Amino acid sequence: MEEVRALAQAAGLPLPQERAPLLAASLPMLWLGRDILLSLHLGEEGPAAVFKAPATT
Amino acid sequence: MKGQELTGLTLAEASRLMRRREISPTELTEACLARISTLDPQVNAFITVMAEEAMAAARLLEKEAARGEFRGPLHGIPVGVKDLFSTKGFPTTAGSPLLAHHISEEDATVVARLRQAGAVVVGKLNLHEFALGATSKNPHFGPVRNPWDLSRVAGGSSGGSGAAVAVGECLAALGTDTGGSIRIPSSLCGITGLKPTYGRVSLHGVVPLSWSLDHVGPMCRTAEDCALMLEVIGGPDERDASCAPFPVPRYSHQLEEGVRGLRIGLPREHFWEGVDGEVVNLVRQAVDVLAALGAQVREVSLPYVDVIPHAVVSIMLPEAAAYHLPRLRQRPEAYGEDVRLRLEMGALMPAVQYVQAQRARKAIVAAWKEVFREVDLLATPTTPIVAPRIEEGDLEATLTLIRNTNPFNLTGQPAISVPCGFTSAGLPVGLQLVGRWWEEGTVLRAAHAYQQATSWHRRLPPTHPR
Numbered sequence: 140m141e142e143v144r145a146l147a148q149a150a151g152l153p154l155p156q157e158r159a160p161l162l163a164a165s166l167p168m169l170w171l172g173r174d175i176l177l178s179l180h181l182g183e184e185g186p187a188a189v190f191k192a193p194a195t196t
Numbered sequence: 197m198k199g200q201e202l203t204g205l206t207l208a209e210a211s212r213l214m215r216r217r218e219i220s221p222t223e224l225t226e227a228c229l230a231r232i233s234t235l236d237p238q239v240n241a242f243i244t245v246m247a248e249e250a251m252a253a254a255r256l257l258e259k260e261a262a263r264g265e266f267r268g269p270l271h272g273i274p275v276g277v278k279d280l281f282s283t284k285g286f287p288t289t290a291g292s293p294l295l296a297h298h299i300s301e302e303d304a305t306v307v308a309r310l311r312q313a314g315a316v317v318v319g320k321l322n323l324h325e326f327a328l329g330a331t332s333k334n335p336h337f338g339p340v341r342n343p344w345d346l347s348r349v350a351g352g353s354s355g356g357s358g359a360a361v362a363v364g365e366c367l368a369a370l371g372t373d374t375g376g377s378i379r380i381p382s383s384l385c386g387i388t389g390l391k392p393t394y395g396r397v398s399l400h401g402v403v404p405l406s407w408s409l410d411h412v413g414p415m416c417r418t419a420e421d422c423a424l425m426l427e428v429i430g431g432p433d434e435r436d437a438s439c440a441p442f443p444v445p446r447y448s449h450q451l452e453e454g455v456r457g458l459r460i461g462l463p464r465e466h467f468w469e470g471v472d473g474e475v476v477n478l479v480r481q482a483v484d485v486l487a488a489l490g491a492q493v494r495e496v497s498l499p500y501v502d503v504i505p506h507a508v509v510s511i512m513l514p515e516a517a518a519y520h521l522p523r524l525r526q527r528p529e530a531y532g533e534d535v536r537l538r539l540e541m542g543a544l545m546p547a548v549q550y551v552q553a554q555r556a557r558k559a560i561v562a563a564w565k566e567v568f569r570e571v572d573l574l575a576t577p578t579t580p581i582v583a584p585r586i587e588e589g590d591l592e593a594t595l596t597l598i599r600n601t602n603p604f605n606l607t608g609q610p611a612i613s614v615p616c617g618f619t620s621a622g623l624p625v626g627l628q629l630v631g632r633w634w635e636e637g638t639v640l641r642a643a644h645a646y647q648q649a650t651s652w653h654r655r656l657p658p659t660h661p662r
Contacts, residue, residue, distance in 0.1 A: 146544040151525055154540075165541055169513075169549070172506030176552040179503065179559070186554030 142166075199227040203364030204656060207421035210367055211269040214261065221261065221272030224367075225254040225316050228274040232318070232365045238346055240338050241360040243279045243289055244320040250274065253316045260314075269424045269448075271314030276366040278354050279320035280327055281307050282401035290403040291325040291334050294523055294530050304401025305436065306370060306412055306429040313428040318366050321356030327372055327405045328516060328535045329353055330380050330597040331590050335532040339586050342384060343657035344623055348583035351381035351597065353405075357415045358385035362657050368416040368425055374405045375508060376579075376601025378413045379613040383578035383626025386615045388643065388653060389415040390422040391601075393634050394608030395440040397426070398433035406515035407438070408554070409508070409605045418653055419614060419643035423447035426636060440634075450637045451644040456490030458642060460629075461571035466501040467600050471580040475625050478617035479577045482627040482646065486575070489645055496571055499563040501603065503556055508602045510553035513542030534590045561607050568632045573642055576600050578613040578626030600628060610636040614643045615652040624652075 143163040147154035154162065197213075202224055205213070213219045229247050236242050257272045279289050282300035289295045303311065311317065322340045324332045332340040332355025340355035342348040343362045350359040354371030358381030361369050371378040373391040382389030390413045397412040404410055414425030430444035462483065468476065487493050517524070520531075520539050528536060577600055584593045604611040609630050616627035627646070631639040647653050 143544075147540070150521075150543045152540060152543055153525065153528055158540075161537060162540055162544075165537060166544065169509070169541055169545055172510050173546065173549040173552075175503060175506050176510060176549060176556055179500075179552075179556055181552075181555045181559055184555070184558065186551065186558050 199230055202227040203231045205367065206417045207273055207367045207424060208269065208418065210273060211271070211424070214272050215266060217261065221254040221257040221316060222251065224272060225250050225274050225318065228318055228364070228366055231363065235363050235365060239341050239343055239359045239363055241322055241340055241356040241365060242276070242319045243291070243322050243337050243356070244286055246286060246317060246319045250316050250318045253311070257314055257316065267312070267314035268428070270310065270428055273315050273368065274318045274366045275310055275315045276319055276321045276357060276360045276369040277307055277317060278323050278357050278369070278371050280323065280372055280403040281370055283307055283317065283320060286320065288320070288403065290327070291323045291337060292530070293336050294527065295403070302401065305398040305433045307401065309429050321354070321360055321369060323356055324353035325532045325535045326403070326520070327353040327374060327377060328538055329590060330376060330594040331584070332356065332381070333586060333590060341586070342583045344386060345583065348585050348623070349384070349593070351384035351583060353377040354415060355381045358382055358387060358389070361385070361387045361415055361417065368414060368421055370429070371413060371415045372402060372405070373411045373413060373605065374409045374512060375598040375605055378411070378415055379578050379601045379611060379626065379628060380597050382415055382613040384583040384624065386624030386652070386655065386657065387415060388418055388422055388612065388614050389413065390426065390612045390636065390639070391604065391610065392426060392430060392636050393610045395438055396430050396444070396634070396636065398436040398439045400433055400435040404519055406512040408515065409512055411605065418647055419612065419640050420448065420451055422612065423451060423640045445637055447637050447640050450641050453641050454489065455486055455642050455645045458491045458573060458638070459571045460486060460491045460493045460573045460575050461496035461567070462493060462575055463501070464495050464497050466498070467576040470596070471577050472582065474619045475577050475580065475582065478625045479575070479627050482616035483575050485649055486642065486646060489649060491642070494571065496567055496574070498567055500556070500560045504560065504603045504606055505599070507553040507556045507560070508606050510545065510549045511557070513538055514545045514550045517542030557606050564607055572631070572638055574630040576628045576630070578628040582619055582621070582623040582625060604630055609633055610639050612639050612643050614646060615655070616650070617652055618655070
């Protein structure tokens with residue numbers, strides 16, 4: 140719960156007492172995703188090309 | 197022709213009749229507006245009905261038609277637009293009270309293109325609040341109800357678009373799709389919806405959900421209608437940097453090429469897991485129809501498929517939070533509970549997770565391009581389940597509904613949902629066909645071939661008193 144409050148404060152989000160448990164219950168799903176994504180072997184390339192439309196079809 | 201017969205027409209049929217002067221723009225627009233008056237109190241597809249403006253536009257188009265001037269296939273066709281698209285002089289609410297009094301000063305690029313092509317905008321369509329969900333259970337404007345069973349959701353986030361087309365309140369609609377929001381309501385409402393390739397259609401003037409996952413596309417009764425709509429709304433737009441710089445092909449001219457020789461891949465993993473048995477059977481039968489028409493069907497494996505839901509969430513939520521954070525800080529209580537929670541999750545996500553998800557996305561696209569050397573299309577169920585009941589939990593329903601659609605928001609590939617049958621409870625099921633990047637023509641021609649061989653897309657919901 141403390142982790143959630145600290146994160147919300149850092150983001151400047153108002154987090155009433157009664158909402159903290161709801162958000163805390165949802166965060167493990169995010170952290171699971173983070174750990175799965177970090178476990179991928181993606182080499183040294185960045186993501187930039189994702190946003191570029193191709194020059195030709 | 198009676199009003200109910202008029203509103204049961206496809207866009208292409210209405211267009212042909214319009215050309216022959218057998219129907220007129222005012223007649224068709226009046227029929228759709230009457231349909232809205234009769235049915236929308238039940239279905240709740242519209243947030244704003246633009247009756248006066250629509251009739252004025254129809255009268256102008258009628259005068260042009262009387263002089264033999266036709267702007268194209270959309271001349272005099274009533275369309276609805278999801279209430280995320282700016283529409284000059286009218287509110288664009290995004291399904292939220294936060295924007296309820298925001299009057300748009302100009303049309304979104306795609307709305308302007310529709311009007312230029314002769315379409316008659318009849319109103320703004322209900323949706324999941326800020327498009328951040330797949331049920332369209334809007335806490336501010338009420339839920340969009342599924343025309344096949346009013347106790348069920350229409351799907352989302354473009355639920356109003358799906359329901360309005362299904363019941364003939366308009367002949368075509370615009371939707372947006374960030375995780376499946378065109379294809380899911382199309383599947384659940386028994387219509388045809390196309391998410392084009394990322395960059396094919398301008399996002400200018402559209403309230404964003406997630407800039408790098410958002411797509412705009414048509415929702416209609418048939419693939420032919422989607423082709424006609426995409427020819428109008430697609431193409432370069434200097435006001436949207438994500439929009440590709442090349443012109444749009446004439447998809448409607450490729451529709452009759454059939455599927456003979458096309459290689460259709462059935463994914464081995466992910467897309468069939470947890471899918472309702474009746475949905476599996478109907479989608480497999482649809483693939484058999486395509487095979488009987490000459491397509492070659494084979495199984496394929498798609499690398500990284502289990503990573504995709506995490507990558508989508510890790511991109512969508514922080515991008516949405518970046519857009520909403522100022523309002524979320526000032527007026528959090530103005531958001532619905534589900535949307536507020538998702539935005540809060542996005543605001544708390546570490547930046548490294550977002551960047552890693554975008555890096556994963558690049559690797560996934562590269563790997564799937566290899567798969568698409570072996571096949572021309574993928575075929576999957578659009579959604580693992582049929583329309584859930586309105587009282588069912590939103591989070592569970594959303595996670596299930598987006599499972600088969602959101603991979604193609606991440607990869608940016610074109611994907612269509614076509615009706616492929618009905619369950620024993622009378623609820624529609626959708627077949628999803630996915631193509632190579634920029635090859636909407638192949639997707640549309642396969643969908644058209646399927647619809648020429650079947651009649652599921654012709655079936656109208658019971659709320660359509662025909």
